[in-house]
Amino acid sequence: MKLLEPISIGNLKLKNRMVMAPLTRNRATNTLPQAIQATYYAQRAGAGLIVAEATQISPMGQGYPHTPGIHSEQQIKAWKNTTDEVHKAGGLIFLQLWHVGRISHSSYHGGKLPVSASNVKNEGNIMYPDFSYKPSDESPRALETSEIPALIEDYRQATLNAKAAGFDGVEIHAANGYLIEQFLRTGTNKRTDAYGGSLENRLRLLKEVTEAVISAWGAKNVAVRLSPNNAEGSRSDTNPTETYSAAAKLLSPYNLAFLHTVEADVGNTKASKLMREAYKGTHLVTGGLTKESGEKLLEDGVADLAGYGKLFISNPDLPDRFKQNSPLNDWDNKTFFGGSEKGYTDYPSLKESQALA
Numbered sequence: 001m002k003l004l005e006p007i008s009i010g011n012l013k014l015k016n017r018m019v020m021a022p023l024t025r026n027r028a029t030n031t032l033p034q035a036i037q038a039t040y041y042a043q044r045a046g047a048g049l050i051v052a053e054a055t056q057i058s059p060m061g062q063g064y065p066h067t068p069g070i071h072s073e074q075q076i077k078a079w080k081n082t083t084d085e086v087h088k089a090g091g092l093i094f095l096q097l098w099h100v101g102r103i104s105h106s107s108y109h110g111g112k113l114p115v116s117a118s119n120v121k122n123e124g125n126i127m128y129p130d131f132s133y134k135p136s137d138e139s140p141r142a143l144e145t146s147e148i149p150a151l152i153e154d155y156r157q158a159t160l161n162a163k164a165a166g167f168d169g170v171e172i173h174a175a176n177g178y179l180i181e182q183f184l185r186t187g188t189n190k191r192t193d194a195y196g197g198s199l200e201n202r203l204r205l206l207k208e209v210t211e212a213v214i215s216a217w218g219a220k221n222v223a224v225r226l227s228p229n230n231a232e233g234s235r236s237d238t239n240p241t242e243t244y245s246a247a248a249k250l251l252s253p254y255n256l257a258f259l260h261t262v263e264a265d266v267g268n269t270k271a272s273k274l275m276r277e278a279y280k281g282t283h284l285v286t287g288g289l290t291k292e293s294g295e296k297l298l299e300d301g302v303a304d305l306a307g308y309g310k311l312f313i314s315n316p317d318l319p320d321r322f323k324q325n326s327p328l329n330d331w332d333n334k335t336f337f338g339g340s341e342k343g344y345t346d347y348p349s350l351k352e353s354q355a356l357a
């Protein structure tokens with residue numbers, strides 16, 4: 001099975017091609033991962049690579065309750081415990097670098113409005129600090145051109161911090177409607193400076209962030225996540241095929257650890273194929289994959305790595321289960337966001353299930 005074959009990316013040797021996709025679980029305490037996060041990730045060290053949950057690069061980058069950060073000494077120290085435990089368990093772990101942009105609320109920022117490419121309101125729900133999930137009652141503030149160098153510097157510093165915390169690399173979160181995507185898409189980017197208007201200008205923030213992150217660590221330890229599928233409302237783009245193939249072509253020459261494509265429509269491979277064509281390098285695809293469809297993506301050469309999100313939530317030993325053709329645990333979406341060990345560290349491994357039987 002290709003899924004279980006090893007692969008080298010940059011200087012890292014992955015024991016299989018199954019990647020645990022980044023999963024926000026809202027269980028950090030005061031932005032600090034705790035012992036329970038170390039346990040959770042170490043339980044999943046059988047993945048060829050773990051991409052740890054989206055982690056804010058600055059206080060303004062936060063838009064959900066109880067998410068971790070990577071912008072303070074305390075956070076570096078707290079994460080070190082997780083990376084140590086994953087390494088002890090034989091795993092590899094990247095950190096996903098996150099700035100939510102407009103998917104936030106002033107209640108996270110002492111009354112200051114969230115920032116974005118432009119003053120375009122998000123029509124979807126946001127998660128308030130008390131976990132209520134409803135539309136926002138405010139519009140973001142457009143970042144001044146003069147503020148962008150400091151934003152890029154936050155990504156660079158967060159990369160140095162992730163390295164100091166013992167991660168094996170970082171993934172720049174440029175997907176799923178967050179800040180970098182807000183610059184990429186015509187629906188959210190109405191700017192008239194060098195970061196808006198033409199396609200080249202809309203891609204500029206992605207380019208400059210990627211270069212800054214590479215300058216901090218080297219391209220072999222840097223990945224980028226993109227979600228090329230179009231979306232509803234103000235998150236839409238007038239020509240996503242053009243925008244995203246240009247983004248992939250832009251990233252191609254950097255020789256990154258990998259490009260990570262989010263395939264939003266389960267069973268569809270349109271976005272993955274578009275990215276595969278435009279991007280010359282290691283390609284990770286995530287989105288509704290099963291053992292069979294993940295294997296097929298690798299067989300067909302659409303991807304080199306297959307990402308699994310929800311299946312890794314409920315099956316800490318997912319590669320073993322694939323290998324042994326064993327039944328899979330179902331996930332419980334009521335325990336995805338927030339809470340404690342229930343639905344987090346208590347999904348049984350195969351061995352534990354057998355012991356219980």
Ligand SMILES: Cc1cc2nc3c(=O)[nH]c(=O)nc-3n(C[C@H](O)[C@H](O)[C@H](O)COP(=O)(O)O)c2cc1C
Pocket residue numbers: 021022023024025053054096173175176225262286287288289307308309310311336337
């Ligand atoms: C609970 C949950 C949290 C998620 N958090 C993140 C995240 O932090 N960063 C991200 O890029 N995607 C996030 N995603 C999207 C997943 O990485 C993945 O793309 C999605 O779950 C589809 O893959 P799957 O069908 O294998 O679960 C999240 C998804 C879920 C279900």
